Amino acid sequence: MSKLDLVLAGFNQRGFTALAPYALLRQLRSDRELMARLDLRIFDFPARPDRGTLQRMLRSVGTPDVLGLSTTLWTIGSVLELAVAVKQRSPSTTIVLGGPEASARAEELLLRNPYLDLIVRDEGELPFHSFLRWRCGLASPPPDEVPDLVLRRESTIRSNPGTGEYVRRFACSQVEVTPHRRLSPWQILETTRGCPRACAYCSWKNGQPPRKVPVPTVLRSLEVLFAHPEVKVIYFADPDILEDRARAGAIFELVARVLPERTTCYFEINPDHLDEDYLRLLATVRRGLHFDCSFPHADPAVEASCNRASVGERAVSMLRELRGRCPGCRVQIEMVYGLPGERGASFLETLERALAIEPDGLILNRLLVLPGSGLRRRAAALGLIHNPEPPYELLATPTMTAEEVLTLRRLIPALTWLQARVPLRPWFRHRAERRATLVAEEYLAAAERVERLFRFVPRRFTRL
Numbered sequence: 003m004s005k006l007d008l009v010l011a012g013f014n015q016r017g018f019t020a021l022a023p024y025a026l027l028r029q030l031r032s033d034r035e036l037m038a039r040l041d042l043r044i045f046d047f048p049a050r051p052d053r054g055t056l057q058r059m060l061r062s063v064g065t066p067d068v069l070g071l072s073t074t075l076w077t078i079g080s081v082l083e084l085a086v087a088v089k090q091r092s093p094s095t096t097i098v099l100g101g102p103e104a105s106a107r108a109e110e111l112l113l114r115n116p117y118l119d120l121i122v123r124d125e126g127e128l129p130f131h132s133f134l135r136w137r138c139g140l141a142s143p144p145p146d147e148v149p150d151l152v153l154r155r156e157s158t159i160r161s162n163p164g165t166g167e168y169v170r171r172f173a174c175s176q177v178e179v180t181p182h183r184r185l186s187p188w189q190i191l192e193t194t195r196g197c198p199r200a201c202a203y204c205s206w207k208n209g210q211p212p213r214k215v216p217v218p219t220v221l222r223s224l225e226v227l228f229a230h231p232e233v234k235v236i237y238f239a240d241p242d243i244l245e246d247r248a249r250a251g252a253i254f255e256l257v258a259r260v261l262p263e264r265t266t267c268y269f270e271i272n273p274d275h276l277d278e279d280y281l282r283l284l285a286t287v288r289r290g291l292h293f294d295c296s297f298p299h300a301d302p303a304v305e306a307s308c309n310r311a312s313v314g315e316r317a318v319s320m321l322r323e324l325r326g327r328c329p330g331c332r333v334q335i336e337m338v339y340g341l342p343g344e345r346g347a348s349f350l351e352t353l354e355r356a357l358a359i360e361p362d363g364l365i366l367n368r369l370l371v372l373p374g375s376g377l378r379r380r381a382a383a384l385g386l387i388h389n390p391e392p393p394y395e396l397l398a399t400p401t402m403t404a405e406e407v408l409t410l411r412r413l414i415p416a417l418t419w420l421q422a423r424v425p426l427r428p429w430f431r432h433r434a435e436r437r438a439t440l441v442a443e444e445y446l447a448a449a450e451r452v453e454r455l456f457r458f459v460p461r462r463f464t465r466l
Contacts, residue, residue, distance in 0.1 A: 005041040006138055009066040011059075011084070013077040015049045017188040018237060019176055022072035022101060022126070025192075027180070028173040029127035030134070039138040046186070047084075049077045059084060065092035068137065070130065073101040075372070075392040082115060089117035098133070100126035102206045103392070106374030108152040109159045116154075123150040125169045125195070168196070174215040175223040177230075187234040189227055193220050194240040202308045202376035203338065203369060212241075217252050224253070228260050237268045244275035254283055254291075261290045268292045276320035287330035294365070295321060297335045299344070300351040307342040307384075309376065321359050332362040339410050340369035340396040342377070342384045346406050366414045368407065369396040 010027065012020025023044045030037060043066075047059050063069065069088055073081045085097050100122040104111060108121040122129045129150045135142035145153050150164040173179050175191050196210035227233045243250050257267055271293050284291065298318075299305050325333050335356045339349050356364070371378050371388035381388065385400040398404040 005039055006068065006134070007064075007066040008040050008042045008068045008070070008134070009045065009063050010042070010070045011045045011047055011063065012072050013047050013049045013074075013080055014186065015074060015076050017186065017235075018190050019046055019186045019188070020072055021173065021176065021190050021192055021239075023070070024176050024179040025173040026070065026127060026130060028178070029131050029169070031179075033131065033135070035140060036131070036135055036138060039140070040134070044180075047080070049080060051080055056080075056083060056087065060087050060091070063088055066095055068096045068098060068134070070098045070100065072126075073099055073103040075103045075370070075394065078103045078392055085115070086117050096120065096137070098122065098130065100130065103373075106205055106372065109161060112152060112154055112159050119154060120145070121152040123152060124164065125150075125172075127169050127172065128167065168210060168213065170213060172213070172215070174219050175227070177226045178219065178223050181226065185227075185230055185232055187232055189233055189236050190239055191220065191223060191227070191236055192239040193243075197241045199241070200309050200376070202380075203341070203372065205372040205374035205378070214246070214249065217249055220249075220253065221256055224256055225260065228262055228265060231264075234264055235266050235268065238270070241270060242272040242275065243269045244271050244280065247279075250280075251283060254287065257291065258283075258287045261287075263289070266290050266292055268294065270294045272296075273317035273321045273324075274314070276317065276324060281320075281323055281327055284324065284328040284331055287328070289330045291328075291331040292334065293324070293331060294334050294336055297337050297352065297356045299341065299348070300355060301343065301348045304341050304344045304348065318355070318359065321361075325359060325361070333359070334363035334365060335359070335361045336365040336367070338367050338369050340399060340402055340407060342386065342399065343401055344399070345401050346410070349410070364418045366410075366418060368411060370394045371396060 010023035012023045014020055023046075027042070027044065030040070030042070045059070045062055048055060051059060063084070065088075069085070071081045071085060081099065085099075088095055089097060096119045097117060098120045099111065099118060104121045105123045108123055112118055112121060120133065122133075129148050132142050132148045133145055133151065136144055136148075142148075145151055146155075146160060147162070149162055149167070152159065152161045154160075172192065172195060174193060175189065176183065176185065177189075192215070194212055194214050196212040197204075198212055224236070227236055243253070261267065267290055269291070273295050296310075298310075321333060324331060337349075337352065337356065353366075369377075369386075371381055371386055371394045373394070377384065377386065378394075386396060387398040387404075389395045389397060396407060398407055
């Protein structure tokens with residue numbers, strides 16, 4: 003009996019190896035009967051291939067029986083470009099999409115792209131596993147009965163409801179599944195799935211029960227990555243590493259002992275969970291820890307509009323302590339502008355509070371009105387005007403005009419560059435108290451003066 007030719011492909015965003023193909027492989031390996039029927043290949047492709055690279059990708063994929071592609075809002079264009087090229091070459095290939103972008107837009111994507119055949123919603127391991135068993139003639143429900151599968155049926159789209167069942171055991175890292183495969187310098191470690199919070203601007207795993215990879219598995223993957231000479235960055239996919247004290251302590255202790263000079267570990271944290279015990283532990287780490295922290299808006303009503311609980315002054319104080327007492331830790335503040343009810347003045351007030359901590363870096367992003375998010379469902383009622391195509395950037399709100407949004411868009415690169423220069427921080431904080439348009443003009447003008455005088459500012463930062 004001939005085997006099913008199956009290709010799984012991930013598109014590596016910002017240098018990080020996409021974990022989805024390896025998560026699928028881990029699930030399929032749990033079924034020895036199915037694996038005996040598969041001829042499986044995995045590819046790691048760049049997120050934005052040029053035409054020559056796309057042709058090489060097409061030759062690598064060939065004409066498989068089934069092509070599985072994982073998507074995000076940043077890679078959907080490249081995914082669809084490859085999918086249509088494969089379908090033109092091999093009309094009999096079944097093309098299956100999964101991932102956050104495909105999940106949120108499943109019916110729309112199938113209607114707009116006739117070369118797509120199936121989409122798996124949410125966590126793709128279980129429905130994709132069931133579909134492959136059916137395709138190989140093994141005992142399994144037909145596609146019409148597989149939960150979380152969206153498929154084309156002649157001129158209609160059929161969307162099968164989910165059961166609320168979630169994957170309990172999933173791939174933590176690429177090295178856990180394929181330890182001998184070549185690694186890219188940037189690696190993702192998925193230590194937790196699900197998120198207990200329901201932030202209105204988020205569309206992925208909101209409200210799902212958190213499921214955590216056992217600590218010994220995480221530590222084994224970390225030790226392999228630390229020992230690998232090419233790995234430079236490890237990003238922990240976990241909504242808040244500090245939430246489980248015993249778990250975080252075991253990870254930080256290993257980092258303090260083993261982390262090589264060349265490697266940096268990135269974590270997302272909720273500063274509400276910082277305390278004296280954590281500060282003492284983190285002070286033992288000499289280098290290599292990078293914490294990304296969302297920062298509370300100065301207006302509690304804006305926080306409430308996004309279902310976020312405001313971080314209190316104690317948490318802000320603990321961030322200051324982290325900055326001052328833990329030299330091996332870098333603190334980066336993340337903020338979003340354009341939230342419902344936000345005005346330019348209140349954004350700058352929030353920015354001033356963040357700058358008082360003197361963070362090592364700032365990430366200031368425009369709001370993305372994501373399909374599947376609470377804000378997207380209420381966009382019309384809230385008056386949120388946004389781009390309907392990826393990445394769904396906010397254009398205007400009732401309290402922030404299109405001109406103000408554009409001003410902030412031009413301001414952000416110069417602003418973040420200036421904040422990162424320690425000698426300029428006092429001037430930066432003083433000027434941040436003024437109105438948004440004047441601040442933008444001064445920052446951009448200052449950045450251009452620095453560029454002309456010292457050639458330190460790349461032109462792309464000041465010509466947006």
